[in-house]
Amino acid sequence: MDRIANVAPRMNDEGWFQYLSYIHNAEFGNIHGNDMFFPWHRRFLRDFEEIGQRYDGGFCCSILGPHGRMDAIVPNNHCLSRAFDRGGGIQPWYSPEYIYSVMQRDGSMNSFRQHIEFTIHGSVHLGIGGDMSTYWSPNDFIFMLHHANLDRLWQQWQNWGHQMTMDGRDSRGNWVGLGSPIPHYNDEVGFYHATRRQPHVLPVCRCRRRPRYELLSVGSQRKPPVACAGQGQGMMKQRNTTRTTMSPNISSGGQMLVPPTKLTDSWINMHRFDRSSVNKVMQEAQEFVSDMNSVNYLSPF
Numbered sequence: 001m002d003r004i005a006n007v008a009p010r011m012n013d014e015g016w017f018q019y020l021s022y023i024h025n026a027e028f029g030n031i032h033g034n035d036m037f038f039p040w041h042r043r044f045l046r047d048f049e050e051i052g053q054r055y056d057g058g059f060c061c062s063i064l065g066p067h068g069r070m071d072a073i074v075p076n077n078h079c080l081s082r083a084f085d086r087g088g089g090i091q092p093w094y095s096p097e098y099i100y101s102v103m104q105r106d107g108s109m110n111s112f113r114q115h116i117e118f119t120i121h122g123s124v125h126l127g128i129g130g131d132m133s134t135y136w137s138p139n140d141f142i143f144m145l146h147h148a149n150l151d152r153l154w155q156q157w158q159n160w161g162h163q164m165t166m167d168g169r170d171s172r173g174n175w176v177g178l179g180s181p182i183p184h185y186n187d188e189v190g191f192y193h194a195t196r197r198q199p200h201v202l203p204v205c206r207c208r209r210r211p212r213y214e215l216l217s218v219g220s221q222r223k224p225p226v227a228c229a230g231q232g233q234g235m236m237k238q239r240n241t242t243r244t245t246m247s248p249n250i251s252s253g254g255q256m257l258v259p260p261t262k263l264t265d266s267w268i269n270m271h272r273f274d275r276s277s278v279n280k281v282m283q284e285a286q287e288f289v290s291d292m293n294s295v296n297y298l299s300p301f
């Protein structure tokens with residue numbers, strides 16, 4: 001951590017966060033709301049890592065930590081700001097159960113991307129707020145941590161049999177293929193697609209065992225899947241008594257899922273997301289929570 005605390009301010013002093021925010025802003029419309037989202041942000045993280053490695057050879061996204069006392073330069077000189085959307089903390093976002101359920105159900109890159117981009121991606125940006133909810137979100141070091149986690153999810157999904165899956169379109173409506181150029185960088189999507197051999201691969205979930213791939217069909221009464229089997233014994237517990245309260249029941253080993261916060265209109269407009277697609281995804285997420293709660297599922301997270 002000390003190494004990171006050492007490197008990040010030096011990178012900032014020498015203008016690298018300004019550079020990264022500049023690119024992110026310049027390409028904003030090309031890299032959000034379409035299937036360039038995952039490849040571009042992976043390429044971007046790699047850029048960030050390579051810059052950090054100029055200062056410290058051991059620098060990588062998997063050891064990122066918080067930074068403080070930084071000034072940001074773009075779009076104007078200001079102190080880096082955060083504005084949590086719930087006072088001292090951030091609103092509930094999306095549970096591991098929801099994330100793993102979409103990862104297990106989605107066979108299409110386009111669908112997987114929407115399920116991540118319109119849920120956990122946006123809610124964490126908005127929950128942290130300040131610079132993180134602007135076009136210049138890479139000003140905030142936590143951007144890299146957040147996107148490293150999203151990239152980890154993409155990598156895990158890829159490793160579940162979707163290694164070379166690209167089936168969506170870019171901002172111009174052209175199909176994104178492995179040979180498509182990544183905006184700004186111009187190297188090919190495919191180069192950053194085969195995760196296993198790439199040097200920038202981030203460590204995935206520290207599960208000791210592979211997750212079970214039990215499909216969860218929303219609305220069914222089937223037992224929900226164990227999302228990440230190594231993360232705790234008895235992760236899923238079914239209460240055999242009748243539920244009488246909606247409050248979290250931590251003492252019995254878990255708590256009910258909380259409905260996630262929705263993306264704001266300004267966030268949707270800023271990204272020019274297709275509103276009906278966003279509404280569909282958010283509706284499904286709400287239904288997922290209701291379904292899980294209706295079968296008395298208790299989350300250990």
Ligand SMILES: [Cu+2]
Nearest residue numbers: 024031032041
């Ligand atoms: Cu972005």
